[in-house]
Amino acid sequence: MIKYLIGIIVLVQIANAHLCIYDPPQRGNALPFPMGPGYNDCYRPYPNCGNMTAGKPVVTFTSGQPYAVVFQQNYNHWYEPNQGYMDIAISYNGDNGPFKQLSQTIDDFNAWDMVTQTNFTINVNIPSQPCSSCVLRVRYISNNAGEPAPDFYQCADIAIE
Numbered sequence: 354m355i356k357y358l359i360g361i362i363v364l365v366q367i368a369n370a371h372l373c374i375y376d377p378p379q380r381g382n383a384l385p386f387p388m389g390p391g392y393n394d395c396y397r398p399y400p401n402c403g404n405m406t407a408g409k410p411v412v413t414f415t416s417g418q419p420y421a422v423v424f425q426q427n428y429n430h431w432y433e434p435n436q437g438y439m440d441i442a443i444s445y446n447g448d449n450g451p452f453k454q455l456s457q458t459i460d461d462f463n464a465w466d467m468v469t470q471t472n473f474t475i476n477v478n479i480p481s482q483p484c485s486s487c488v489l490r491v492r493y494i495s496n497n498a499g500e501p502a503p504d505f506y507q508c509a510d511i512a513i514e
């Protein structure tokens with residue numbers, strides 16, 4: 354990103370924002386609608402849940418039913434030499450997993466302008482196994498070698514009945 358030398362403000366934003374889950378609501382503060390690129394709560398580069406402490410379930414899913422997960426790539430970190438992806442997974446065993454994939458991986462893409470925000474609505478099948486507290490994780494593995502922390506994690510605390 355340095356090579357573009359757009360200016361210090363843009364560089365600060367580049368280090369500030371990348372992925373947020375709208376639905377189910379991610380851990381932490383409620384997200385504003387809409388939010389700009391560089392939104393702090395979208396920058397959580399620590400696996401598996403951005404170092405956010407688990408809370409009570411915020412949504413109860415119906416087992417075996419489809420659910421539309423809505424998230425936003427809040428900053429595009431496309432990296433041509435080692436192209437990244439996003440995915441959705443669930444853990445029945447807290448933040449350390451194991452995590453089971455709920456979606457195909459979603460290929461990263463060249464948005465041309467890094468501040469591009471892209472919303473995704475991905476239909477997943479909720480597993481049939483119930484849980485009183487599970488972790489739904491969305492991550493953006495950008496693989497971008499120019500980034501100090503290239504991969505981004507968000508979790509939502511959910512239940513399945």
Ligand SMILES: *[C@@H]1O[C@H](CO)[C@@H](O)[C@H](O)[C@H]1NC(C)=O
Pocket residue numbers: 375386387388425470471472
């Ligand atoms: C993404 O979705 C949010 C929530 O519906 C909306 O406020 C925002 O305008 C959308 N952003 C884009 C870039 O479509």
Ligand SMILES: *[C@@H]1O[C@H](CO)[C@@H](O)[C@H](O)[C@H]1NC(C)=O
Pocket residue numbers: 399404
């Ligand atoms: C995130 O959590 C991990 C594991 O507990 C810890 O090693 C790391 O220092 C934390 N990072 C930050 C920035 O809090």
Ligand SMILES: [Cu+2]
Pocket residue numbers: 367368369370371428430500
């Ligand atoms: Cu960045």
